[in-house]
Amino acid sequence: METIEIGLLGLGVVGSGAVRTLEENREAIERKVGARVRIKRIAVRDTKKPRMVDVDPALLTDDVGAVLDDPGIRIVCELIGGVHPAREYVLRAIENGKSVVSANKELIAKDGHEPMHRASEQGVDFMFEGSVGGGIPIIQAMKSALAGNRITEVKGIVNGTTNYILSRMTEEGAELADVLRDAQASGYAEADPTNDVEGYDAQYKIAILSSIAFTSRVDTTKVYTEGITRVTAHDIEHAREMGYVIKLLAIGKSAGEDAIQVRVHPALVREGQPLASTLGPFNAILLRGHAVGDVLFYGQGAGMMPTGSAVVGDIMDVCRNILHGSTGRIACTCFQNKRLLPIETVVTRYYIRMYVSDRPGSIAAIAGVFGRHNVSIASVRANAPGSVDAHDTAEAIWVTHNVLEADIRSALAELQTIPEVRSVENWLRVEE
Amino acid sequence: METIEIGLLGLGVVGSGAVRTLEENREAIERKVGARVRIKRIAVRDTKKPRMVDVDPALLTDDVGAVLDDPGIRIVCELIGGVHPAREYVLRAIENGKSVVSANKELIAKDGHEPMHRASEQGVDFMFEGSVGGGIPIIQAMKSALAGNRITEVKGIVNGTTNYILSRMTEEGAELADVLRDAQASGYAEADPTNDVEGYDAQYKIAILSSIAFTSRVDTTKVYTEGITRVTAHDIEHAREMGYVIKLLAIGKSAGEDAIQVRVHPALVREGQPLASTLGPFNAILLRGHAVGDVLFYGQGAGMMPTGSAVVGDIMDVCRNILHGSTGRIACTCFQNKRLLPIETVVTRYYIRMYVSDRPGSIAAIAGVFGRHNVSIASVRANAPGSVDAHDTAEAIWVTHNVLEADIRSALAELQTIPEVRSVENWLRVEE
Numbered sequence: 001m002e003t004i005e006i007g008l009l010g011l012g013v014v015g016s017g018a019v020r021t022l023e024e025n026r027e028a029i030e031r032k033v034g035a036r037v038r039i040k041r042i043a044v045r046d047t048k049k050p051r052m053v054d055v056d057p058a059l060l061t062d063d064v065g066a067v068l069d070d071p072g073i074r075i076v077c078e079l080i081g082g083v084h085p086a087r088e089y090v091l092r093a094i095e096n097g098k099s100v101v102s103a104n105k106e107l108i109a110k111d112g113h114e115p116m117h118r119a120s121e122q123g124v125d126f127m128f129e130g131s132v133g134g135g136i137p138i139i140q141a142m143k144s145a146l147a148g149n150r151i152t153e154v155k156g157i158v159n160g161t162t163n164y165i166l167s168r169m170t171e172e173g174a175e176l177a178d179v180l181r182d183a184q185a186s187g188y189a190e191a192d193p194t195n196d197v198e199g200y201d202a203q204y205k206i207a208i209l210s211s212i213a214f215t216s217r218v219d220t221t222k223v224y225t226e227g228i229t230r231v232t233a234h235d236i237e238h239a240r241e242m243g244y245v246i247k248l249l250a251i252g253k254s255a256g257e258d259a260i261q262v263r264v265h266p267a268l269v270r271e272g273q274p275l276a277s278t279l280g281p282f283n284a285i286l287l288r289g290h291a292v293g294d295v296l297f298y299g300q301g302a303g304m305m306p307t308g309s310a311v312v313g314d315i316m317d318v319c320r321n322i323l324h325g326s327t328g329r330i331a332c333t334c335f336q337n338k339r340l341l342p343i344e345t346v347v348t349r350y351y352i353r354m355y356v357s358d359r360p361g362s363i364a365a366i367a368g369v370f371g372r373h374n375v376s377i378a379s380v381r382a383n384a385p386g387s388v389d390a391h392d393t394a395e396a397i398w399v400t401h402n403v404l405e406a407d408i409r410s411a412l413a414e415l416q417t418i419p420e421v422r423s424v425e426n427w428l429r430v431e432e
Numbered sequence: 433m434e435t436i437e438i439g440l441l442g443l444g445v446v447g448s449g450a451v452r453t454l455e456e457n458r459e460a461i462e463r464k465v466g467a468r469v470r471i472k473r474i475a476v477r478d479t480k481k482p483r484m485v486d487v488d489p490a491l492l493t494d495d496v497g498a499v500l501d502d503p504g505i506r507i508v509c510e511l512i513g514g515v516h517p518a519r520e521y522v523l524r525a526i527e528n529g530k531s532v533v534s535a536n537k538e539l540i541a542k543d544g545h546e547p548m549h550r551a552s553e554q555g556v557d558f559m560f561e562g563s564v565g566g567g568i569p570i571i572q573a574m575k576s577a578l579a580g581n582r583i584t585e586v587k588g589i590v591n592g593t594t595n596y597i598l599s600r601m602t603e604e605g606a607e608l609a610d611v612l613r614d615a616q617a618s619g620y621a622e623a624d625p626t627n628d629v630e631g632y633d634a635q636y637k638i639a640i641l642s643s644i645a646f647t648s649r650v651d652t653t654k655v656y657t658e659g660i661t662r663v664t665a666h667d668i669e670h671a672r673e674m675g676y677v678i679k680l681l682a683i684g685k686s687a688g689e690d691a692i693q694v695r696v697h698p699a700l701v702r703e704g705q706p707l708a709s710t711l712g713p714f715n716a717i718l719l720r721g722h723a724v725g726d727v728l729f730y731g732q733g734a735g736m737m738p739t740g741s742a743v744v745g746d747i748m749d750v751c752r753n754i755l756h757g758s759t760g761r762i763a764c765t766c767f768q769n770k771r772l773l774p775i776e777t778v779v780t781r782y783y784i785r786m787y788v789s790d791r792p793g794s795i796a797a798i799a800g801v802f803g804r805h806n807v808s809i810a811s812v813r814a815n816a817p818g819s820v821d822a823h824d825t826a827e828a829i830w831v832t833h834n835v836l837e838a839d840i841r842s843a844l845a846e847l848q849t850i851p852e853v854r855s856v857e858n859w860l861r862v863e864e
Contacts, residue, residue, distance in 0.1 A: 021723040025582045028647060032579055032765050129577055135724030137569075137577030144576075145561055145569030147464055148744030150457045215460060274730065277709070291453040291741035292567030292731065298706065299727035309723035312580030326758030333464050 003036040004319050007067035009089055010080035011044050011060070014103050014130065016052040017308020018077065018315075023053075029312070033319045043067045052304065068092045075318050077311060078102040087111055094118045094126070099327050101314040103130030103307055109204035109220050112211075116332035123328040125321055127314040132205045133158060133283050135306035136299040137313070142212045142287070143330055149289030151213040155251045155431075156285035157278045158205040160301045161189050161196035162228050162248040166236075166266075167279045170245060175233050188281070198227035199264040202250040210252030210262045213287070216338040218262055224343040226265035235353060235426055238397050244268035244351075245276045249431055259339040261346060267431040268351050274298070344406035349378070349430035351399055352412070355422035356382065358394040362420040366396070369418065373411035376401040393422055399430065435468040436751050439499035441521055442512035443476050443492070446535050446562065448484040449740020450509065450747075455485075461744070465751045475499045484736065500524045507750050509743060510534040519543055526550045526558065531759050533746040535562030535739055541636035541652050544643075548764035555760040557753055559746040564637045565590060565715050567738035568731040569745070574644045574719070575762055581721030583645040586684045587863075588717035589710045590637040592733045593621050593628035594660050594680040598668075598698075599711045602677060607665050620713070630659035631696040634682040642684030642694045645719070648770040650694055656775040658697035667785060667858055670829050674811075676700035676783075677708045681863055691771040693778060699863040700783050706730070776838035781810070781862035783831055784844070787854035788814065790826040794852040798828070801850065805843035808833040825854055831862065 008015050022029060022037065030036055039059060047060040061067070067076060068089060076093040078100055080086050086107050093100050094115060102108065107115075108128050119126035129139045133156075142151070157163050161183070168179045180197070183189035195201050203225045207218040228248050239246050247269050253261045269276045274296050278284040283301025288294050300306040321327040356362045363382060370377055383395040400408065408427070415421045440447050454461060454469065462468055471491060479492040493499070499508060500521060508525040510532060512518050518539050525532050526547060534540065539547075540560050551558035561571045565588075574583070589595050593615070600611045612629070615621035627633050635657045639650040660680050671678050679701050685693045701708040706728050710716040715733025720726050732738040753759040788794045795814060802809055815827040832840065840859070847853045 017723065021580045024722060025580060028582065029580055031767055032647070034763070135578070135721070136727060137573040140577040141569040141573065143464075144749055145572040145742065145745040146567070147748050148453050148457060148461055148741050150460065215464070272709075274706075274709075277704075277706075289567070289741060290456060291449065291737040291744070293738055295568060295729070295731035297727070297729060300725045305723040306725055309580050309721060310577065312723070313577040316579050317576055320761045321756075321758070324753075324756070324758035324761040326753065326756035326761060329752045329756040329758060331466070335463055 001030070001034065001036050002323065003038050004074050004322055005038050005040040005072050006075040006077060006315060007040055007070065007073040008042040008077045008079060009064060009067060010078070011042050011051055011055070012079065013052070013304045014307045014311060015042070015077070015079040017304035018079070018311040019053045019055060021305065021308045021312045029316060033316050035319050035323055037315065037319060040073055041067045041070065064089055069096060073098060074322055075099050075101060075315060077315065078104055079311070081106065083107050083110055087115070090115045091118060094122050094124055097122060097124060099125035099318045099322070101311055101318060102126070102128045103311055104128070105131040105201070105204040105208060109207040112208070113217060113332070113334065120328060120331045125318045125327045127317060129314050130307045130310035132208050133285055133297065134299065134301045134303060135309040136283060136285060136297045136301065138209065138285050138297050139212060143333065146287065146289055146292055146295070149291050151287060151289050152254045153252065153288040154209045154213040154285065155249060156283065157247055157275060158250045158283055158285065158301060159196055159202040159248060160281035160283060161193065163278065163282065164188050164280050166228060166231065166246060166248065169231070169233055170236050170240070173233050173237065176228065176231065197229060199225045199248065202248060202264045206250035206252055206262055206264055209285070210260060211334045213252055214254055214260050214338060215333050216260060216336040217334045219340060222340040224263040224265070228266050230426060231266050232426065235428065238353065239268050239351070242399070243271050244430070245271055246428065247275060249275070251431070255341055259341050261341045263343060263346070265429060267429045269431055344409065346405040347402050349400050349402055349432065350408050350427055351397070351430055352427040353395065353397050353425045354415070355393050355425060356396045357420045357422060358392050363396065365418065365420045366415060369414050370411050373414070374407045375403045375411045433462070433466065433468050434755065435470050436506050436754055437470050437472040437504045438507040438509060438747060439472055439502065439505040440474040440509045440511060441496060441499060442510070443474050443483055443487070444511065445484070445736045446739045446743060447474070447509070447511040449736035450511065450743040451485045451487060453737065453740045453744045461748060465748050467751050467755055469747065469751060472505055473499045473502065496521055501528060505530060506754055507531050507533060507747060509747065510536055511743070513538065515539050515542055519547070522547045523550060526554050526556055529554060529556060531557035531750045531754070533743055533750060534558070534560045535743055536560070537563040537633070537636040537640060541639040544640070545649060545764070545766065552760060552763040557750045557759045559749060561746050562739045562742035564640050565717055565729065566731065566733045566735060567741040568715060568717060568729045568733065570641065570717050570729050571644060575765065578719065578721055578724055578727070581723050583719060583721050584686045585720040586641045586645040586717065588682055588715065589679055589707055590682045590715055590717065590733060591628055591634040591680055592713035592715060593625065595710065595714065596620050596712050598660060598663065598678060598680065601663070601665055602668050602672070605665050605669065608661065608663065629661060631657045631680065634680060634696045638682035638684055638694055638696055641717070642692060643766045645684055646686055646692050646770060647765050648692060648768040649766045651772060654772040656695040656697070660698050662858055663698050664858065667860065670785060671700050671783065674831070675703050676862070677703055678860065679707060681707070683863070687773055691773050693773045695775060695778070697861060699861045701863055776841065778837040779834050780837070781832050781834055781864065782840050782859055783829070783862055784859040785827065785829050785857045786847070787825050787857060788828045789852045789854060790824050795828065797850065797852045798847060801846050802843050805846070806839045807835045807843045
C-alpha cells in the first residue's frame with residue numbers, strides 16, 4: 001500500500017479534531033482510501049504549548065516551510081484561520097504542487113477565488129468542506145450529488161453560537177447580554193463575540209454556500225449582514241405568542257438569470273418548521289433544487305470532532321485523487337459573476353413593534369401611512385395602555401403581508417415623524 | 433469540449449426524471465463537468481409507448497445491445513429495476529468497459545457485490561445514489577465527506593408510501609385498508625403494494641445503507657423485516673396519548689467489531705423528534721458517527737425528479753472521472769463480512785396492548801409473568817371495563833423499560849396461556 005504524507009498548519013481545535021478522527025479510525029480510513037495516510041509535520045506557532053490531542057513532539061515545528069516546502073508532503077491542511085498569513089501559505093503550498101484542505105471560512109469567503117484558480121492551473125485539489133456547517137456534508141453535496149440541480153435557494157442556521165444564545169433567550173426569557181456572559185463563561189461564545197453576534201461568521205458561510213449554489217462569485221462586502229444584538233426577550237415573547245421563534249438566518253436566493261440575493265439577519269420562523277426546531281449549537285441548512293425539491297441537512301455546525309471529521313473526509317477525497325492521478329477533478333464552479341441585489345429589493349413579511357399614542361384614531365393614522373407606502377398589513381395588535389410606563393402610550397405589534405423592503409423602510413421613516421408614533425422599537429423580517 | 437455519450441436502459445419514472453433534469457439544466461451541468469453530455473441511445477421494451485418526457489424518437493430502441501455494446505457509450509444508466517435481467521445487463525456493460533449508474537435498490541441490496549467487484553476489476557465506476565432516499569445525497573456522503581467516521585448507527589424513514597399511509601392514518605384516525613385504497617387511487621401506492629407495505633422496499637434500502645455505513649456485506653435475507661399491516665388506528669391513538677407517533681423505521685446498528693443489527697419494523701417515536709415530524713412522502717435518514725455526531729438528512733425519498741436528480745449527480749461524477757482518467761476511484765468499501773444479529777438480541781422498549789380479565793389481581797398476575805422473564809415495566813394503563821365489548825374485559829397498555837427482545841417474546845408466549853390475559857392484541861417496539 002502506498003503512503004501519502006500530509007502536513008498540517010495549525011493544531012488548534014480543528015487540527016486536533018482531524019488528528020483524533022484519523023487516529024481513532026485509521027484502519028478503516030486507510031482501507032477505504034487504499035493508501036496509508038501519514039501526518040509528516042505539523043507547523044504551529046509554539047511547539048511547547050499543551051495540545052488537545054497526543055502527537056509525537058517530533059512532528060511539531062514552528063517553521064511553516066517544513067510543511068509548505070517539503071516535497072514529500074502531498075496534502076497541506078490549512079487550519080490556522082484568518083486571511084493572513086493563511087492565504088500566502090495556501091498559495092505557496094499550491095505553487096509547490098500540493099493539494100490543500102482548509103476549514104478557513106473567512107479566507108474562502110473573502111479571497112477563495114485565487115487559490116481555487118491557482119489550484120486548477122496546477123492540477124491540484126483545494127477542498128474546504130469544514131468551512132461551513134462543521135461535519136454537515138453540504139459543500140460536497142452541492143458540488144457533486146446535487147450538482148445536476150438548478151438551485152433556487154439555500155438557507156439556514158449556520159452559526160451555532162448565536163443559535164445557542166437565541167435558544168437560551170427563548171427558553172429562559174433572558175436578555176442577550178446575560179446569556180452571552182454565561183455562554184462566554186462556559187465556552188459556547190468567544191471572549192470577543194463580535195464575529196458571531198454581529199453575523200460575520202454567518203456572512204462568510206452563506207457567501208461560500210451561495211457561490212457554489214449559484215455558480216457565481218459572491219462579494220462578501222455586498223452581503224447584507226445584521227447580527228442578533230437588536231433582538232430582545234420582549235420580541236421573542238411577542239413572536240412566541242404569534243407562533244414564531246426568532247433565529248439568525250443566512251439566506252441565498254436566485255433572482256433570475258444574472259442576479260442573486262444574499263443576506264444574514266434575524267427572522268421570525270414559524271414554530272414546527274425544521275429551522276425553528278434547530279436548537280442550541282446545531283446547524284440546519286435547507287437547499288431547494290429544481291429537480292430534488294427541498295433537502296435539509298442537520299447536524300453539529302462546529303466543534304473539534306465534527307469539523308475534524310469534515311477535514312478528514314476531504315483528506316480522503318484528495319488521497320483517492322492522488323492515487324488515481326486525478327487531483328483537480330472538481331474545479332471551481334463559480335464561473336459566473338451574478339449581481340448581488342441590495343437589501344431594499346427583498347420582498348418578505350415584516351414584524352414591527354412600536355409605542356403609539358393611546359388615542360382613538362392612532363392605529364388608523366399609522367395604518368394610513370403604511371398604506372401610502374404600499375405596505376399591506378396582515379395583523380395589528382395594540383396592547384392596553386399601562387403596558388408601558390407612560391399612561392397614554394400603548395404598544396402595537398404589526399405584521400405585514402409580503403412587501404418590498406424599500407417600502408417598509410420609507411414607511412418607517414415617515415412613521416417616526418408623526419405624532420401618533422412615540423417610537424419604532426424594533427422591526428424584523430418574517431421568513432415563511 | 434469533449435463529448436461523453438451515455439445510454440439509458442429504461443425510460444420510466446426515474447429515466448424520464450433523469451432526462452428532464454439533464455435537459456432543464458444542461459448548460460450549467462456541462463460547464464461544471466467540463467464536457468458535453470449526450471444521450472446516445474435509450475433501450476426500452478416498447479418504442480411506441482407514450483413517454484413522460486420529450487425525447488427524439490430516433491434515440492429509442494428495443495435492442496439493449498444497442499446500448500450495452502456500443503463502444504461510443506461510456507456510461508450506462510440502468511433504470512429498469514428488479515434483479516433480472518438488470519443484473520445481466522449491468523454486468524455486460526461493465527465487461528464492455530462502461531461505467532454504470534443505477535437506481536435499482538433491489539439489485540444492489542440483493543446482488544450488488546458482484547457488479548461492484550467486477551467494476552473494480554475493470555476500473556470503471558458503479559454508482560447508485562438514486563437507490564436510497566431519492567435525491568437525498570446519503571450514499572455519497574457516507575462514501576466520501578463522512579468517510580472518516582466510524583458510524584455506529586444509521587436509521588430512518590426510507591419508504592415514502594408507508595410513511596404517507598401512516599401519516600394519513602394518524603391525521604384521520606383511519607384504518608390502513610381505507611387509506612391504502614385511497615392512496616392507490618391517487619397514485620401514492622402501487623396496485624400491488626406488497627413491496628412497500630410489507631417492508632421489503634425499506635429492507636433493500638437499509639441493507640444498502642448499512643453495508644456502506646459498516647463497511648460490510650449485508651445479507652438481505654437476514655434483515656428482520658416487519659411491515660405496517662399490524663398497525664391499527666387504535667394503536668396510533670394510544671401512542672398519541674402517550675406522546676408518540678408510529679413510523680416504519682429502518683435501523684442499522686453497529687454491535688461491536690464484527691456484528692451488526694439491521695431491521696425494519698414499525699416503532700413508536702417520540703413526538704417532536706425529527707423522525708416523528710417526517711410526514712407524507714418525505715424520507716429522513718439519521719447517521720451517527722464517532723466524530724461528526726448526529727447528522728440528519730431530509731428530503732423527498734422517491735419520485736421522478738428527486739431520483740432523476742440523483743442519477744444525474746452520479747452521471748456528472750462519472751463524467752469527471754472519465755475526463756481525469758480516474759473511473760473506479762471509489763471502489764466497494766464493503767470489505768468485511770460482519771455477523772447479522774438475530775432480532776431476539778435487540779434491546780429496546782416495547783409497547784404491548786392486550787385484553788385482560790377485569791378482576792382484582794389481573795394486572796399483578798401479568799406483571800408477575802413479565803417480571804419472571806426479566807421484563808421491567810415502565811407504565812401500565814388499564815382502561816375501564818366496557819371499553820371493549822365483553823363486560824368483564826378491560827384493555828391494558830404496557831410500556832416496558834429497555835429489555836431484551838428474546839425476553840419479551842418468551843413473556844408474551846407465556847402470557848397467552850394464563851387466564852388473566854384474554855388476548856395479546858399487538859406489540860410494537862419503542863425507539864427513543
